[in-house]
Amino acid sequence: MHVGALTLFPVKSLRGVPVREADVERHGLRGDRRWMVVDEHGETLTARRVPEMLAVTATPTPGGIVLSGEGLPSLTVLEPRGPATVAVALSRLGLATAGGEAADGWLTAALGRPARLVWLDDPSRRPVSPTHGGETGDPLSLADAGPLLLTTTASLRRLQSWVADEAQSRGEDAVSIGMERFRPNLVVDGDDLEPFAEDAWGRVRVGEVEYRFAEHCDRCVLTTIDPVTRAGGKEPLRTLAQHRRWGGKVWFGIRVIPVTAGRVAVGDEVVVTG
Incomplete structure (x- = not known):
């Protein structure tokens, strides 16, 4: 597995900026x-x-x-x-x-x-709230709940296939769901990566930085807004509700907390350590 993409969001809720590398601090990407x-x-x-x-x-x-x-x-x-x-x-x-x-x-x-x-x-x-996986001394930026959001390309491919199946069953045109709808900082790619494998990751090393799992990420209506046209719709929440619903919410991606600091770059190896 390796880092497939990195994205910075300097201002909360504005468009993300793809980067090739970034410094990782305890509160997230610098x-x-x-x-x-x-x-x-x-x-x-x-x-x-x-x-x-x-x-x-x-x-x-x-x-x-x-x-x-x-x-x-x-x-x-x-x-x-x-x-x-x-x-x-x-x-x-x-x-x-x-x-x-x-x-x-x-x-x-x-x-x-x-x-x-x-x-x-x-x-x-x-600080990161204990209800979102925070421990004493964990700092947080202006992000909603956790320092970094991690997703995988394998999970997105599986979700896109579900969306296509759902559209076909309803006689609709399938909507293309790009990763930018989920606004992750870190996207993991890999030929042998199973969809939603990240759900079970407890600790993971990305490049030279170690992270621990904080929580699964519940998804909101922002994911239904096309980031280019800014038009709203029902996907991917409609399909996630069919396949990824528990606790009254729908889920995609995980929030992680840096345990150490360092540098991360596109192409860096990703290793699950716990």
Whole structure:
């Protein structure tokens, strides 16, 4: 098995950025989900509610990001150095640092609604919840529940075959389900990899970094939004509900927590160690 793809999401819920390699820190990939967009009340804006966010890219640069989107000039935003003074309604985090008026204005124009960009200065201020597999000292970025999301190409191929079968049984055209709908950081590939083998992985070494299993990942309505057209639909949740439903939720991928730090690159060997 090997790393088939790596993706950074510098700003929570914006479009992902494929990378060839990344540094892994205890809270996840360096630069992943250290920023997020909130409304005028500090409520987190996500692509579940605002699909227009999928049309915006935040490209990481040394010391900041570059925001880009259709019809707007690109904007460079540097990591802020001020105190965390913006009240935000995100679990286990009460305050974040303002990203600046220029970024706020740019995002407001891009999304067609009031928006503010905020920055998490120190991931240790937001621990992984024990209900999501966290242990004492596990830091977290602005991700929903865990530092990294891992999926496999074998599982996606099996899901796509199920989606095709479901469409045929209903006399519908099959929907193509790309991995980007699931927004993983780390995609594992391999000729002998069995679909959903990752469900049973307790510990895994990717390149030089060791991870432990945190939890299976329950999937939400965001997966039903085409990341290119931003049109909604019923798949893959409809099909996952037929094959991957337990505990009242549907599941695809696993959340993992780095036990060590290091570097990971596309092509690195992946070894299950426990």
